[in-house]
Amino acid sequence: MPGTPPLTSESSPVDRPPGPRGSLGPTLRFQYTPLRFLAGMLDEYGDIFSVELLGMPIIVLNHPIFVDHVLKRQHYNYERSGPAVEMAREMFGRGVGTAARPEWLWQRRLLQPIFHRQRIAEFTEIMSSAIQTTLHRWDRTASSGATIDVGAEMTDLSLRIVLRTLFDLHPADAKLRALTDAFTVATKELASFMRFPVLPLSAPTPGHRRFRRALDALDSITHEMIRQQETARGSHRSLLSRLMDARDSETGDRMSVHQLRDEILTMLFAGHETSANTLTWVWYLLGCYPEVEERLRAEIDAVVGERQPLIADLPRLVYTRQVIQETLRLYSPAWQNYRQALQDDVIGGYRIPAGTTVFWSYYFIHRHESYWPDPELFDPGRFSAAHGARVDPPGYYPFGAGPRLCMGNTFAMAEMQLTIAMILQRYRLIATSSRHIAPVALITLHPHRPITVHLERCRS
Numbered sequence: 001m002p003g004t005p006p007l008t009s010e011s012s013p014v015d016r017p018p019g020p021r022g023s024l025g026p027t028l029r030f031q032y033t034p035l036r037f038l039a040g041m042l043d044e045y046g047d048i049f050s051v052e053l054l055g056m057p058i059i060v061l062n063h064p065i066f067v068d069h070v071l072k073r074q075h076y077n078y079e080r081s082g083p084a085v086e087m088a089r090e091m092f093g094r095g096v097g098t099a100a101r102p103e104w105l106w107q108r109r110l111l112q113p114i115f116h117r118q119r120i121a122e123f124t125e126i127m128s129s130a131i132q133t134t135l136h137r138w139d140r141t142a143s144s145g146a147t148i149d150v151g152a153e154m155t156d157l158s159l160r161i162v163l164r165t166l167f168d169l170h171p172a173d174a175k176l177r178a179l180t181d182a183f184t185v186a187t188k189e190l191a192s193f194m195r196f197p198v199l200p201l202s203a204p205t206p207g208h209r210r211f212r213r214a215l216d217a218l219d220s221i222t223h224e225m226i227r228q229q230e231t232a233r234g235s236h237r238s239l240l241s242r243l244m245d246a247r248d249s250e251t252g253d254r255m256s257v258h259q260l261r262d263e264i265l266t267m268l269f270a271g272h273e274t275s276a277n278t279l280t281w282v283w284y285l286l287g288c289y290p291e292v293e294e295r296l297r298a299e300i301d302a303v304v305g306e307r308q309p310l311i312a313d314l315p316r317l318v319y320t321r322q323v324i325q326e327t328l329r330l331y332s333p334a335w336q337n338y339r340q341a342l343q344d345d346v347i348g349g350y351r352i353p354a355g356t357t358v359f360w361s362y363y364f365i366h367r368h369e370s371y372w373p374d375p376e377l378f379d380p381g382r383f384s385a386a387h388g389a390r391v392d393p394p395g396y397y398p399f400g401a402g403p404r405l406c407m408g409n410t411f412a413m414a415e416m417q418l419t420i421a422m423i424l425q426r427y428r429l430i431a432t433s434s435r436h437i438a439p440v441a442l443i444t445l446h447p448h449r450p451i452t453v454h455l456e457r458c459r460s
């Protein structure tokens, strides 16, 4: 690969990569406009720089070789720990996404079978039925001529999918509204806290009190779900029942109630916000690139026609997959990641002392010019057979990489392919405004304003 930077240098490693001075200025710019701040720093300092955020030294990596080093080649030396994980644990406890080794390995082993391809096949019927519910609701909206907020619709849909597939909660279940309301409040308040963590969550500010109340509600709902599942043993095959039945293959241990609560909240978060964001960006990009949408429609017509798409169709919806892959390249919902070095290391010729946080942003990694020519262009053809058709080409990490690769990647791809196919079979989504929409980097990557569309029915 041209321009590949060395991981180590011939001479002895230099102590610290260059970077801006001071802590307050960079902290404020990072917290309020992270993408703009990082873009400026990367222009100025290149593939690796150091910065102090809230007084903590952080090394920012912007070359896929460095990310590969941390996530794959030296993964055992980089732990998902540090201040950001501590903050996320306030809500998710020690669920699989926030746990560290060795308990993480145990959790991962317990959860892995739930996401086996065969299980995903069982879930696709539920996914299709949830998408049908959305389409029926849209039929009424379309006949009234009203507009819809695509982001809100995709969030509602992906939340219903995850609640039904993984937890067997139906729309009529009274717990569902209480759960989604409390979850929305808690994640919003956690995001505000993580953005500017000056006062601890124990400080009784109005926002922190809202967070605590929402967490109390989530605790009581998840405990009720666990109790109900205990009495309904054997009748359901939801994720929760599987989690409760799962035993560690080596020790035979089961998960505690507390652990189950952490895994439920982790799966709820990891399993809906990311897919909802990706789908929202898909609809935005299709509005900007009508020729891509026409090709997509032609593929769906040829492969599925007017019948309901089945799991067996998904591998043949090749262009649909490419559209999703390219959307994930440009707008990776998990836009940032970090690890903490356990032992001293060297990256790019710079010393990384034990305890250092290394950070990178997929938003920029996926735009690295030595891997992605004309990086701002939305071109699903980058993932075509002519370009190797790899699911994980070099420099591409929407689902992460290495041992902590996203557990729900196959689930998410199936859900997104089905959603796109079923919506395009029935509707054209006509953007109500052609204004450019910029991404805003919160916990995940959101559009800076709602994306609204009119629905135009294409089939009865």
Ligand code: HEM
Binding pocket: 080, 096, 097, 098, 108, 162, 266, 267, 270, 271, 272, 274, 275, 278, 328, 332, 333, 334, 337, 397, 398, 399, 400, 401, 403, 404, 405, 406, 407, 408, 409, 411, 412
């Ligand atoms: C477009 C959709 C999705 C994207 C872009 C995405 C992205 C990611 C990324 C980047 C990571 C790695 C984090 C790291 O390296 O620290 C991750 C982890 C994870 N994801 Fe996803 N995800 C998606 C959907 C899902 C779904 C649908 C589920 C579950 C139903 C899920 C469950 C998880 C879990 C449990 C982890 C933690 C794995 C671990 O730490 O071992 N994700 N995801």
